[in-house]
Amino acid sequence: MRFPKVAVVGVGLIGGSFALALKSARACSHVVGIGRGAANLEWARELGIVDAIGTDAADAADADLILVATPVAQYARVLAEMAPRLKPTAIVTDAGSTKRDVVAAARAALGAKIAQFVPAHPIAGAEKSGAAAADAELFRGRRVVLTPLPENSAAVVRSAEDAWRACGARLGRMSPKEHDAVFAAVSHLPHLLAYALVHEVAARGNSAQLFGYAAGGFRDFTRIASSHPEMWRDICTANRDQLLGELDRYVAKLRALRPLVEAGDGAALEKIFAEARAARERWLSGDYE
């Protein structure tokens, strides 16, 4: 048994799926679920996602493997609670969507025990949330980005990789800074853009008419504007420098398109549209897997 005792702090979609996936892979035998929502935790125990529950991250301290899967804003408290009693052999990983702020919070809370913390970001998720949405197959074939720290030994990083690999994930490595730059471009900016479009349409005097004629294209384009506002508030503030850079580049792109639209320059527009479509089709075909 690779990780006899596992603790999951934050038993939502990600935390619950992590527990189920490790059990399904027979990589652990006992999972403690820790959280603040008593009903959700009881539900997770009834569903067999976790075997025991607790309300304090200190209850995670005797685990061999700990996943922190709470909102990132709670990391400082959660890690401070578990730090004093953390076993020297325990591996701690997480599921936060931003990494530089997570690393800063972990360094402050864990001190020298930062060597036991291997930051991670599973590229999985859904609009669903809560333990009831947990799925042992959620990470199957999905990417998990690890952003190992200088303090991590090779063995510690391998252990964290073993855990995520047992969940069926494909592993990648980046620095925390590189991670935050990449996800600002392909995730954080699109979320901001989608929220902005829906907010703009909703603010119009004829918003009922506009929504009345909005169809499938609008629905897909704005799907991510149904994401959790608190989570995206935290991501946008934690990664604000990178997000700002992406926002500025995108506005510059739109300003470069403007004269083409104004002039009715069909040839130039068609070229851009065709290049974008070709790039997207290449991506969909798996060329960048």
Added chain:
Amino acid sequence: MRFPKVAVVGVGLIGGSFALALKSARACSHVVGIGRGAANLEWARELGIVDAIGTDAADAADADLILVATPVAQYARVLAEMAPRLKPTAIVTDAGSTKRDVVAAARAALGAKIAQFVPAHPIAGAEKSGAAAADAELFRGRRVVLTPLPENSAAVVRSAEDAWRACGARLGRMSPKEHDAVFAAVSHLPHLLAYALVHEVAARGNSAQLFGYAAGGFRDFTRIASSHPEMWRDICTANRDQLLGELDRYVAKLRALRPLVEAGDGAALEKIFAEARAARERWLSGDYE
């Protein structure tokens, strides 16, 4: 039989589905398919979508009901071809995504016979194209916007409405100008934004890495960037004044968001995100149907 003989100019997804839907509703008995692609037309006949085929829009002239479903840029030629032989009782409608340019082309081509032309825009479609994708149920429950002209008699408009209603569509009416304003906001702008994002990411030196970590949110946000470049070139140029207005409003929105991101104003961002999500959920719940 409401429309004994129907002609469809442009037997693609929309034209083919229109023919199938009218046949399925027993609203017509004979459909002539007209187009330039011989293989596609033969295929449409083999599939029973059309009963006869032709290559010149003049072949549509003895029909009781004619749908023009070619790219909008071909309307001038198509309508000019059919104009001289159009039956005085024939109803002509169309499926173009823009309406002011269609009306201008129709007026120039049809002259006094413009009274027989009732412009329409079915809010249906898919990334699929060609007669092989045609579906008798494509318009079921979907909106079709009619933009009747001052020259149309009430009886002519009713006939066009009968045809679209027989396809299962829900009908709406606007002026051509109002139509183009509404769709600039909820369709044309999102397409331009999606193309712009993919084009921007593809142009980066690390585009392979960026695409490699792009996930479901990016995929849905950019789905419409896989739309047909030629069609969207025509839409963006035909509706460029309205699109430009929407683009400017959206850039202004992004510029208003910028200082909130820069300052890390989580409360303000969360409020905007929550308002956008609530508006979208209200839309999804059918409040604007």
